[in-house]
Amino acid sequence: MKKFQVAIIGGGVIGSSIARELSRYDVSVVVFESGSDVASQASKANSGVIHSGINSPPYSLKARLCVEGNRMFQSLAGELGVPVKWVGKFVVAGNEDEIAELEHLKRVGESNGVPGLEILDEAGVKKKEKNISCRGALWVPTAGITSPYQLTIALAENAAENNVKFLLETKVIGLKKQAQKFFVNTTKGGFLADVVVNAAGVFCRDIVAMLEEPDFNVYPCRGEYLVLDKSYSWLVRSMVYPVPPKHTGVLGIHITPTIEGNILLGPSAEFINEDEDTRTTREAMISLLKHAKEMVPVVPDNAVINAYSGIRSKLASAENGGWADFRIEESRNTPGLINILGIESPGLTAAPAIAKEAIGIIAGLIVLKEKGSFKSNRARVNRFSGLLETERAKMIEKDSKWGRVVCRCEQVTEREVTDALSNPLGARTLSSVKYRCRAGMGRCQGGFCTPHIVRIMKDNFGMDVIDIKLKSPNSTLFTGRVREVREHG
Numbered sequence: 001m002k003k004f005q006v007a008i009i010g011g012g013v014i015g016s017s018i019a020r021e022l023s024r025y026d027v028s029v030v031v032f033e034s035g036s037d038v039a040s041q042a043s044k045a046n047s048g049v050i051h052s053g054i055n056s057p058p059y060s061l062k063a064r065l066c067v068e069g070n071r072m073f074q075s076l077a078g079e080l081g082v083p084v085k086w087v088g089k090f091v092v093a094g095n096e097d098e099i100a101e102l103e104h105l106k107r108v109g110e111s112n113g114v115p116g117l118e119i120l121d122e123a124g125v126k127k128k129e130k131n132i133s134c135r136g137a138l139w140v141p142t143a144g145i146t147s148p149y150q151l152t153i154a155l156a157e158n159a160a161e162n163n164v165k166f167l168l169e170t171k172v173i174g175l176k177k178q179a180q181k182f183f184v185n186t187t188k189g190g191f192l193a194d195v196v197v198n199a200a201g202v203f204c205r206d207i208v209a210m211l212e213e214p215d216f217n218v219y220p221c222r223g224e225y226l227v228l229d230k231s232y233s234w235l236v237r238s239m240v241y242p243v244p245p246k247h248t249g250v251l252g253i254h255i256t257p258t259i260e261g262n263i264l265l266g267p268s269a270e271f272i273n274e275d276e277d278t279r280t281t282r283e284a285m286i287s288l289l290k291h292a293k294e295m296v297p298v299v300p301d302n303a304v305i306n307a308y309s310g311i312r313s314k315l316a317s318a319e320n321g322g323w324a325d326f327r328i329e330e331s332r333n334t335p336g337l338i339n340i341l342g343i344e345s346p347g348l349t350a351a352p353a354i355a356k357e358a359i360g361i362i363a364g365l366i367v368l369k370e371k372g373s374f375k376s377n378r379a380r381v382n383r384f385s386g387l388l389e390t391e392r393a394k395m396i397e398k399d400s401k402w403g404r405v406v407c408r409c410e411q412v413t414e415r416e417v418t419d420a421l422s423n424p425l426g427a428r429t430l431s432s433v434k435y436r437c438r439a440g441m442g443r444c445q446g447g448f449c450t451p452h453i454v455r456i457m458k459d460n461f462g463m464d465v466i467d468i469k470l471k472s473p474n475s476t477l478f479t480g481r482v483r484e485v486r487e488h489g
């Protein structure tokens with residue numbers, strides 16, 4: 001049976017951040033991820049906002065780790081080659097009562113150590129963002145945006161390059177502790193570990209329940225989004241948030257530019273019964289457009305190219321106000337089990353700081369000796385579309401695959417698709433390609449490039465077309481070969 005010193009359950013941004021942080025040390029680490037790739041749940045379906053820390057009560061773990069995470073982002077993103085833009089955010093007030101709320105948010109932010117907060121009147125806002133309609137706004141210059149899935153993929157791939165083992169499509173189905181060792185039962189067999197890190201997101205309670213009676217519940221809360229076509233990127237350059245609705249534990253429907261140049265409207269907030277119910281609904285779509293127009297009236301109805309949703313892992317129910325702090329702790333009843341619980345927003349922002357916190361606990365359980373071979377930098381993957389003509393010509397001369405455009409909308413070449421499929425995690429679904437090089441993310445949403453990517457998977461990677469998946473182990477794409485079907489039919 002394979003043995004690892006640390007077993008991490010979950011390859012979201014939290015599990016991947018902890019894995020990458022642990023890969024600095026001479027310690028054997030495995031990550032079990034039930035999906036076909038990392039970032040298969042909340043870590044790919046969120047706003048991608050690097051929060052500043054104005055929204056969590058002073059002295060909460062959420063406030064401290066958000067502010068710390070925000071500060072850590074610049075150097076982390078640089079090391080990993082992940083895009084970050086410090087676009088800033090406006091929290092807009094529609095009336096005098098809400099102006100008083102802005103003063104409150106400013107005070108909270110300042111006591112959390114957030115710099116540069118400023119309340120602007122209507123004219124001051126218009127000077128910066130002419131399309132916002134409001135009475136005034138709080139300007140938050142340290143808020144930024146990133147690509148949440150690119151970040152998670154980069155963390156995981158860098159960890160893998162530093163010898164962390166990632167086992168995809170491997171679900172943990174049982175845990176037992178005997179004689180100081182954990183026996184981890186998975187869909188791909190059994191493993192032994194000294195320390196188990198529970199980073200299973202909305203499923204964190206199921207993991208605890210495998211070993212002991214959990215002292216908490218998880219209340220899944222769905223957030224739906226609309227994605228606007230890139231040609232509407234002029235609507236806003238900064239993020240636009242409302243004053244947070246009271247007693248909901250969420251920040252309200254906002255307008256957010258993405259790193260890729262689209263605009264997001266969302267997220268809604270609906271407490272649901274199913275952990276995996278990521279449907280998108282007509283009611284939410286109508287409500288997202290309505291709320292967005294209250295802040296930016298020129299938001300058009302006909303610019304939507306996609307919709308998606310993500311599930312918040314909340315430790316407080318709607319009846320109890322929906323807000324609870326993060327929990328990052330070793331279980332009292334099961335020493336060696338480190339639980340990372342209730343990591344809803346600002347979990348993406350706080351991820352680097354949460355990882356440090358977890359490492360602090362792990363260091364009390366096993367010896368962590370830094371290894372000299374740790375590679376902190378990940379080679380930046382070139383986007384062909386972002387290069388000058390002369391640079392492109394040089395690349396094509398070296399490898400003709402740079403000259404074959406596979407995805408017309410996003411101008412992604414065959415070489416970029418091949419590089420995406422050669423990832424160190426061994427992730428090989430259409431989504432793995434999409435999230436690594438953007439093929440399939442444009443206006444036609446994969447209509448043109450899918451057959452080309454399938455051909456590359458078959459010809460260059462020897463994959464059987466029948467086995468190719470869209471995104472998860474169960475999402476098969478094809479029923480069979482047309483000729484075989486005809487012959488038998």
Ligand SMILES: Cc1cc2nc3c(=O)[nH]c(=O)nc-3n(C[C@H](O)[C@H](O)[C@H](O)COP(=O)(O)OP(=O)(O)OC[C@H]3O[C@@H](n4cnc5c(N)ncnc54)[C@H](O)[C@@H]3O)c2cc1C
Nearest residue numbers: 010012013014034043046047049172201223346347348349
């Ligand atoms: C709508 C929405 C908007 C948000 N916006 C922001 C934002 O703008 N900024 C911000 O800072 N934060 C934001 N967040 C919060 C942020 O997305 C989360 O805090 C973060 O992604 C949580 O990461 P995670 O790794 O804990 O969970 P996940 O990404 O859900 O990862 C958990 C992983 O564990 C795996 N898993 C579960 N059970 C098992 C098992 N038994 N065996 C193996 N694998 C298993 C799952 O497949 C999953 O991949 C938002 C969240 C949502 C839902």
